[in-house]
Each structure stands twice: as structure tokens, then as C-alpha cells.
Amino acid sequence: MKKLINKPENALDEMLEGMTKAYPTYLRRLDQTDVLVRQDLSADKVGVVSGGGSGHEPAHCGYIGKGMLDAAVAGAIFTSPTPDQIYEAIKAVDRGKGVLLVIKNYSGDVMNFDMAKEMAEMEGIQVASVVVNDDVAVENSTFTAGRRGIAGTVLVHKIAGAAAERGWDLDKVKETAEKVIANERSMGMALSPCTVPAAGKPNFSLAEDEIEIGIGIHGEPGTHREKLVSADAITQELFDRILADYPLKSGDEVAVMVNGLASTPLMELYIINKKVHELLEGLGVTVHQTFVGEYMTALEMAGMSITILKLDSDLKMLLDDTADTPALKVIGTK
Amino acid sequence: MAELNQIIGALRLMAETIEKNKEHLTELDGAIGDGDHGINMSRGFAFVKETLDKGGFQNAGDLFKKCGMALVAHVGGASGPLYGTAFLRAAMVLKDREDVHAADYVQILKDAAEGIKMRGKSDRGEKTMLDALIPAYEAAADAVQQGKSAQEILNAAKVAAAEGAVGTEKLVAQKGRASYLGERSIGHQDPGAASAALVLAAVADYFAAEK
Numbered sequence: 001m002k003k004l005i006n007k008p009e010n011a012l013d014e015m016l017e018g019m020t021k022a023y024p025t026y027l028r029r030l031d032q033t034d035v036l037v038r039q040d041l042s043a044d045k046v047g048v049v050s051g052g053g054s055g056h057e058p059a060h061c062g063y064i065g066k067g068m069l070d071a072a073v074a075g076a077i078f079t080s081p082t083p084d085q086i087y088e089a090i091k092a093v094d095r096g097k098g099v100l101l102v103i104k105n106y107s108g109d110v111m112n113f114d115m116a117k118e119m120a121e122m123e124g125i126q127v128a129s130v131v132v133n134d135d136v137a138v139e140n141s142t143f144t145a146g147r148r149g150i151a152g153t154v155l156v157h158k159i160a161g162a163a164a165e166r167g168w169d170l171d172k173v174k175e176t177a178e179k180v181i182a183n184e185r186s187m188g189m190a191l192s193p194c195t196v197p198a199a200g201k202p203n204f205s206l207a208e209d210e211i212e213i214g215i216g217i218h219g220e221p222g223t224h225r226e227k228l229v230s231a232d233a234i235t236q237e238l239f240d241r242i243l244a245d246y247p248l249k250s251g252d253e254v255a256v257m258v259n260g261l262a263s264t265p266l267m268e269l270y271i272i273n274k275k276v277h278e279l280l281e282g283l284g285v286t287v288h289q290t291f292v293g294e295y296m297t298a299l300e301m302a303g304m305s306i307t308i309l310k311l312d313s314d315l316k317m318l319l320d321d322t323a324d325t326p327a328l329k330v331i332g333t334k
Numbered sequence: 335m336a337e338l339n340q341i342i343g344a345l346r347l348m349a350e351t352i353e354k355n356k357e358h359l360t361e362l363d364g365a366i367g368d369g370d371h372g373i374n375m376s377r378g379f380a381f382v383k384e385t386l387d388k389g390g391f392q393n394a395g396d397l398f399k400k401c402g403m404a405l406v407a408h409v410g411g412a413s414g415p416l417y418g419t420a421f422l423r424a425a426m427v428l429k430d431r432e433d434v435h436a437a438d439y440v441q442i443l444k445d446a447a448e449g450i451k452m453r454g455k456s457d458r459g460e461k462t463m464l465d466a467l468i469p470a471y472e473a474a475a476d477a478v479q480q481g482k483s484a485q486e487i488l489n490a491a492k493v494a495a496a497e498g499a500v501g502t503e504k505l506v507a508q509k510g511r512a513s514y515l516g517e518r519s520i521g522h523q524d525p526g527a528a529s530a531a532l533v534l535a536a537v538a539d540y541f542a543a544e545k
């Protein structure tokens with residue numbers, strides 16, 4: 001596998017340095033950590049912190065800025081960050097109004113964030129957390145670790161971040177984040193795998209004409225493999241799976257995210273988006289806002305995911321609020 | 335009875351054993367997880383070794399606390415908080431203690447398993463490290479009941495953990511990344527159970543070699 005890196009063990013550190021140098025007005029690195037924090041931490045708001053393994057850029061550090069995250073913690077590639085680092089992030093952004101942790105539902109992330117939360121609470125910091133589990137490919141039963149958190153996490157950052165920016169209190173910001181989680185669903189697919197630099201070889205293999213449906217953002221297995229078919233047919237398949245889990249009816253309003261996993265050209269993502277819109281129109285569902293691009297990637301994997309979030313008036317308002325971050329910009333009135 | 339320098343020796347052997355089995359653990363995780371368990375464990379235990387090299391431990395409890403913090407801060411993944419919790423539980427058992435007895439070892443296994451259950455919201459039979467650790471505790475407790483020697487107690491835990499780890503092959507994973515595979519996880523050994531068995535084997539082997 002060809003990669004533009006120096007040494008696998010330095011990739012995380014060098015990436016964080018590069019990000020810091022790219023966006024000095026937005027973020028800075030906390031000394032001796034893999035934590036990036038927002039430059040203008042305004043005094044009077046709830047802090048919003050997220051993070052996870054690296055390899056999903058621009059997630060999560062790219063969402064630091066007004067109306068989204070106050071800090072993001074970067075773990076080793078595809079590995080949860082550790083509690084000490086998360087704790088540093090919490091301490092750095094707490095302004096006495098408490099801190100919300102946005103966690104993706106992976107055993108490692110949940111446990112490391114939980115430990116950090118306990119550490120911060122022992123220091124008297126108020127901490128709340130939400131766990132994002134938008135991926136309908138995984139059965140949400142008591143016999144699994146539950147659904148995974150994928151691209152829908154970015155919409156949680158957006159909306160919880162806007163709620164915090166409006167000065168809402170910790171309980172209300174948490175409730176709002178939970179509302180997003182309850183009303184969004186995603187599903188992805190892959191055309192080709194990715195390689196973790198330290199592992200040196202791809203984490204699965206697909207034949208030239210084969211795709212994997214329901215893949216996770218670390219190359220975890222999906223629901224099944226099938227022959228490559230048209231973009232419309234694949235979109236239909238993912239759409240049907242999402243709607244089977246979260247039915248929509250005529251008159252509903254939604255936000256749509258078509259997320260590229262890294263090696264899929266925007267052209268293809270737009271083709272998918274066209275079909276998603278047609279399918280929603282066919283149901284009488286209105287699309288309030290659309291995001292097409294690379295929001296939550298999986299190293300150099302090719303493929304994409306579709307996320308649909310059903311909106312109410314509060315969520316619409318928060319989604320339309322200003323977000324000014326390196327990786328996501330929305331120009332709003334607030 | 336074991337003294338502080340012997341416990342340090344056992345922990346060193348533990349770190350070496352993990353390093354030696356790094357590839358093996360990563361391969362096991364590659365089959366049903368994300369192929370990083372060996373990488374995570376070797377990174378964490380390298381810091382345990384560094385902690386041991388630094389020294390300056392007040393007592394056995396302090397030793398386990400410092401090693402536990404090294405694991406929490408450097409393993410990452412799911413196994414970091416779990417192994418970290420296990421070591422911190424051991425630190426509580428050994429609080430202010432200069433030496434360690436066989437009965438303490440049993441208590442450590444018990445409390446470590448309880449800590450992991452709590453942190454991981456998991457239990458026996460779900461194809462995790464608990465399927466090595468809980469049988470090890472039971473075997474060690476049995477051996478104490480039967481009035482066995484300290485070495486026999488350590489060996490009993492080692493054997494039971496190894497059997498438990500192999501036994502995970504026939505289980506369906508219900509926790510961690512492997513649970514996404516459901517039935518397809520059958521036939522593969524759980525990497526966390528394998529590493530737990532290695533850790534307990536290192537303890538028994540260290541003291542056996544001392545004799």
C-alpha cells in the first residue's frame with residue numbers, strides 16, 4: 001500500500017501539527033497531548049467535546065470552532081483515545097457551565113470517555129455524555145455492542161454545538177443531542193478497503209466487481225457482499241434499509257448527509273445525492289438541508305454512507321445556526 | 335509470600351510475554367475485531383516496563399497503581415480501560431502492603447473480574463477476557479480451599495485461563511467489536527481472553543522459574 005507518511009508511529013503527531021498550522025485562528029494543540037482546542041473559548045457556554053480514533057479526518061478535529069466543538073481528542077489510528085487525554089480536553093473547555101461529551105458507540109470509546117467523565121466529576125466538573133449510534137447495518141440488540149456511530153455524529157456536533165453556542169444549559173444541550181441521535185439513521189457501503197499504516201495490509205479484501213453493504217468506518221464487516229450494481233440501485237438499497245428502521249411519511253422534513261469515505265469522488269457522491277432526493281420527494285418528504293462531502297472518512301477507503309435526520313422546528317433552527325469550523329461552514333443569522 | 339522486587343520481576347515477564355506475542359494477538363483481533371489488540375497491548379506494556387524501570391514504589395499497592403495508570407493512559411481501545419481497571423483494583427487490594435500472599439492473588443483475580451464486569455457491562459460467556467479471568471479466579475480459589483501451595487495456586491489460574499481462552503472459540507461474541515460478527519465470530523479465539531491468559535501465565539512462570 002502506497003502512503004504519503006513518514007513513519008507510521010509519527011502519523012498522528014505530524015497530522016495534528018499540520019492541522020494546527022493550517023487553522024491557527026480556529027484551534028491550538030494542548031501541550032503534551034493529542035487534544036486540539038478552540039482558540040476563542042467564549043466564557044459563558046457549555047463545552048462540547050468529541051473525539052475518537054484517528055483516520056476519520058476531518059472528524060473530529062476539523063469540527064472545532066464556533067457553533068460546533070470546543071475540543072476534540074485524537075486517538076491512535078482507529079483506536080479510542082485514552083481517559084487522561086479526554087480529561088485534559090474536558091478541563092480545558094469547562095467554563096463552569098459543564099461539558100457535553102459526544103461519543104461514538106464503540107466499546108473502546110464508551111469506556112475511555114466514561115473513565116474520563118468520572119475523573120472530571122471527581123474534580124467537581126459537571127459532565128454529561130451522549131452516545132451516537134446511527135448505523136442501521138448493525139442490529140441493535142442486547143447481544144451486540146449495539147449500533148455503531150458513523151457519519152451522523154457530525155450532525156450531532158453541529159446541532160449540540162449550536163445549542164451550546166446559544167447559551168442553553170447542559171441538560172438542554174444534552175437533551176437536544178439525544179433528540180438528534182433518536183431521529184437520525186445512517187448506512188454505508190464500501191468499494192475498496194483501507195490499510196492501517198501500523199498493520200501494513202488492508203483489513204479486508206473485495207473482488208474487483210464486489211462491494212460490501214453496511215460497512216463501518218473502520219472496515220468492520222457489513223451485512224453482506226454483493227456484485228457491484230448501479231449507483232441508483234445501491235442508493236435505493238441503503239435508503240430502504242434506513243427507512244425500514246425509521247419510517248418517514250409525507251410532510252416530514254429532513255436533513256440529508258451523503259458522506260464520502262475518502263477515495264470516492266465528489267461526482268459519485270452527487271449522483272448518490274440526486275437519487276436520495278428523488279426517493280424522498282417520491283415520499284413527499286422535504287429536504288431542509290443537504291451535506292455532500294467527506295465528513296467522516298475511513299483512511300483511504302472508497303465508498304460512502306447516507307444519513308437521514310428527521311427535523312422538528314428546534315432542530316431546523318439549530319442546524320441553520322452559524323457554524324464556522326475548518327471542515328463545516330454554515331452561514332446563519334445566529 | 336512474594337516481596338516487592340519479585341512482583342516487579344513478574345510484571346517484567348508479563349511485559350516481555352505481551353511483546354513476544356504481539357503479532358499473535360493482533361492476528362486474533364484481525365479475524366474478529368480490528369486487528370489492533372497486540373499493538374495496543376504492546377504499546378501499553380512498554381509503558382509498564384518504563385514505569386518499572388523508573389522504580390520508586392512505596393509499596394505493592396503503589397506499584398500496581400502506577401502500572402495501572404500506565405495501562406489506562408497508553409493501551410487505548412477497549413482493552414485499555416479494562417486492563418487499567420483490573421490493575422487499579424489490584425492496587426486497592428494491595429494498598430499499603432509490602433508483600434503479597436496467595437490469598438491476595440485470589441482476591442486480586444476476583445476484584446479485577448468484578449471491575450471489568452462493571453466497566454465493560456459484561457459477564458462470563460460473552461467471549462471476552464472475562465472468559466479467561468473468571469475461570470482463573472475460580473480455579474485459584476479452589477486451590478486455596480484445598481490447601482495447595484502458592485505455586486500450585488498460580489499454576490491453577492494459569493491453566494484455567496488458558497483453557498478459558500481456548501474455550502472462547504465456541505462462543506458467540508456479545509461484547510466489543512467482535513459482536514458485530516454475531517455467529518460468524520464462532521471458531522475464533524477472543525484476543526482479549528488470549529492476552530489475559532498470557533498475563534496470568536507470566537505470573538505463574540516467573541515464580542516457577544525463581545524456585
Ligand SMILES: Nc1ncnc2c1ncn2[C@@H]1O[C@H](COP(=O)(O)OP(=O)(O)OP(=O)(O)O)[C@@H](O)[C@H]1O
Nearest residue numbers: 079080108371411412413454456462463510525526
Ligand atoms: N465490554 C467488554 N467487556 C470485557 N471485555 C471486553 C469488552 N469489550 C471488549 N473487550 C475485550 O477487549 C478485546 C479487544 O481489545 P482491543 O485492544 O482490540 O480494543 P478494540 O475493541 O479494538 O478497541 P477500539 O475499538 O477502540 O480500537 C476483546 O477481545 C475483548 O476481550
Ligand SMILES: [Mg+2]
Nearest residue numbers: 367368370371
Ligand atoms: Mg481491536
